[in-house]
Amino acid sequence: MYALRISPGISVELASCAVQFRIMETVWKLVVLLCYCFSINFNIPVAAQSESQTASDSYDYTHQWYAKLFLDLYYNTDFNKAVPPLQNGPVNVQLGFSLKDIYFFDERNKIATIYGWFEQHWTDIRIHWDPAAYNGTDRITIDSDKVWLPDIVLMDSGTVTENVDADVLVSSTGRMSRYFFLKITTVCNMDFKFFPYDKQVCSLKFSSWHHNGFVINPTQSVSTVDLSSFYPSTDFKLVQAIATRHVLKYECCPEPFIDITYRLHLERVSSAYSVKLVLPAALTGFLILATFLLPPASYEKITLCGFIFIALLLQLIYLHDIVPASGDTILGDYFAFALFVDFFATISAVVSYHMHARSASTKKSSNVMEIDDGDLKPELEHNRKRKFLQYVDFICFAVFGIVFVVGLAIILGRRG
Template sequence: MISSYLFISYLLNGLLINVSGDPIEHELLEDLFYNYTPLERPVANHKDSLRVNLKLSIQQIIDIDEKNQIMKANGWMDMKWNNYRMTWNPELYDNLTKIRIPYDRIWVPDLLLYNSASEEFDPFIHTHITVDHQGGNLYVPPGIFESTCKIDVSNFPFDQQICKLKFGIWTYTGEMVDLQVEPSSGGTDITEYMENGEWMLLDVSATRHEVQYKCCPNTFIDITFYMTLERRSMFYVVNLVIPCILNSLLTLLTFILPAQAGEKITLSITVLLAQIVFMLLVMESMPSTSDAIPLISKYFSFSLFYVCASVGATVYVLSFHYCVPELFGPMSPKMRKIFLHLMPKLLHFKKYPNGEYLCVKDPTKRLKCLCNFDVTQDLFDDEKSATGSQSTTYRDIKMLQSLHRHLRYVAHKLSGDDKWEYSRLEWQFAASVLDRLALWFFTILVFVATLSTLFAIPSINKSFYFHGHSNLNP
C-alpha cells in the first residue's frame, strides 16, 4: 500500500515538472497570442500586399519516370515573410529573440505545387515556424516533390531534360500575397544535393511569373523552378551501344567467309537472330513512350534493317556460287562484261599472268575438236603417197572410222565438260565479286550509320560545332 502511494507521488511530481516548462517563453506566447487569430493575413492594412520570399533547396533526384512523365525529388522550401503581430521587446523576456511555433497556430501562406503528380497534392511535411522578435517568420517544410515533367526521349540515352516545379499561392491573389525569389541566393540552393546515379543536375534556376487565369479576373503569382538534367549515358554505352556496334560488325564477317565453307548462311542467320534477341532485351531498358523515337531506337532499327539486308545479299551470293550451268545456262555477254571485267577492275581484284581475272582459259579457245577430221580421205592420201607399202584394206578403214567415232565422242565430252566447268567457275567468280561488293557496301553503311548516330548526340554535336568555330575564329 505504501509503495503504491510512493509510485503515485513520483508520477505526479514528474508530470508537474514536465508541465511547468519555461515561464518566460510561456509568458511570451500568452502575450503574442492574446486576441490573435491565425486566419488573419498579417498586414496592417487589408489593401497592403504581404511579401513572401521563396528559396528551394534540392537534396536528391529520386526518380524520373519517362513513361508517365513524372519527376520525383526531395528537398525543402524556405519561406520568409514578416508578421507585424509577432513582435516583442527581448529585454522584457530575458533577451529571448526566437521562438518556434506550430504551423497551425499562426498564419502561413497556402503554397502548393501547381504541377503536382502526387495523390495528396500538397508535397510538404508541415513543421514548426521560427519567429524572431522583429516579426520575421521562417518556415522550412521538407517534402517529396512529385511533379509532371515533359520528357523528350528523342536523344535517348544522350538526352537532356528540363523539369519544372511550379509553386504558387492557391487562394491569395498577387495583390494580397506577393511571391518573390529570395534575392540573396537567387531562389535556389544545391549545397546539400546528393548526386543521382542516372541523372546529373546541371542547373537550377527560379523565375517569377504573373499569370491571369481564365477562371479569375485577378493576377496570381507563381515561382517556377527549372531543373536542367542530363542523363549519365555510360551505362547505356557499355551495355547497349557497344554490343550493338560489335554485333553489326559481325555482319561484315559474312562476306569475308568464302561460300564453299558451307557456314556462310548459318553465320548470317545467327547474326540476325542475335540482333533480334538483343533488341528484345534492350527494349526493357528504353522508355516506353510514343511521343518521340529515341536515337538508339533509330540506330537499332537501322542495324536490324542492314542485318536483314545482309542475309538477303548472302542468299543472292550463294545462288551465284551454286548456280548449275547445265540447268540455267552460261552467263550472258552483258553479265560476263559486268562481273568478269568491269566490277573486278573497280574492286581491285588481282589479275593473273594471262591478263584475265580467271586463271583458267576459255576452253573454246584452246580445245580442238575432231568433228571435221575425215579418216577415209586422210588414208587415201597416205596410200597414194606411200610407195612399196601394203595397201589399206576395207576392214582397216572400218576400224579406223569406228575409232574416229569414239574419239569424236570423247572429244565432245571433254570439250563440253570443260565448257560447263569454265561456266561454273565464271558463276563462282561472279559470286566472289558480289561478296567483295557487299563487303564494301555494308562496311560503308555500318560506319555511316554509326557516325551519323554519334554526331546526332547533342553533346558531341555541340562540342564539334564550337570546336570548328573556334578554329575559324583566330
C-alpha cells in the same frame, strides 16, 4: 632522601588558587559554548538566505515569459489565422529550396523522387511585441496550426509529402520563418533522343493554390538552389539548379499569377551504358559491314547474318526495357535500321546461294551431254544476276557505312 615541607598557611592559599582556577575554566567553557550556540543560531539563516537569493538570481524564468507572451498574443489581440495579413499590398512570401537528394528516377514512367528542405519567410503585421516587456524575449516558436500559413504548393503533376507539423519561428517584428522537409514525387518531361548521353531538365513549379498575385507575392531568396547538402546521384549528375520567378497574366483576369520555378539540369552518368549498349552496337555495325564483303553466294554469309540478327534483337529488347515505349532514341532507330539491312543481306545471300547451286547443277549436267550455244544462256543469266547482287552488296555497304559513321559521330559528339 629529603622531603619538602610546606607550612599550613601556604597550603591553604594553594588550595584557594586551585579552586579559583577551576571556576575560571568552567566559566570560560560556558562562554565558549554560548558563543558557539549563538553563532549557529545566527549564521544558518543568513547562509540559507544567501543560497536562496543566489538560486533566485540564477534561475531562468524564460518559460514563464514565453507563456505570458503566448497568452498576450492570442487572447489580447484580434487575430484570425484564416485571413491573410494584408496591409497596403500583398503578402511577400520569400521562398528557398535546398536540394538534398535525387532519390529515384523511374524512366519508363518519367517520374522523379526528390528530397529537399523548403523554407518560407513572410511578415504578419498582427503579431508583434516589445521585447523589453517580456524580459528581452525577441522570438518565439509557435505551432504551425495556430498562425496563418501561405498556401504555396507544387503546381506540377505529382505528390508532395511534407512535415506539416513544422513549427513557425516568430520574431518580435512579426517576421515569420518556417522550415520543413519535402519529399517530392513529380513527373518530368524527359527527352530520350540521345540516350544514353541524354540531358534532362526537371522543373518544380511552386505557387499559391487559392490566391493571386494581389494577395500573395512569392519571391525567391536567391537565383539558385542551395546545393550545400546535396548528395550526388548514381544515375544522374546535377549540372545546374536555378530558380526563376514568373508573372503570368491572362486575358480573362486582371490579376497576376506568380510562381517560383526550380529547374534542375541533369546529365546521365553514361559510363555503364557505354559498355552495355554503345560498344556492342558499334561492334555489331562493323560485323554488318563485314557481311557485305563476303561473296554473295557463300554459305558463311548466311550464318553470320543470322547471328547478327539475333544479336540486334537482344540489344533492341534490352533498350526497350530501359527506355519507355514513347521514347524516340537515335540508338533505337539505329538498331531498327540495322535489323532491316541485316535482313536484306540475309535474303540476298540466300537468293545468291540458291542461284549458285542451280548453276552448279546445270554445269554438271552439261559435262555429261553435248550442249549447243543456247544452253549457255542460263549460265550467262546467272552471271548477270550474280554481278547485280554484288553491286547491291556494294551499295548496301556504302549506305550502311555512311549511316553507321554518322550515327556513331552524333552519339559520341553528344557525349562530348
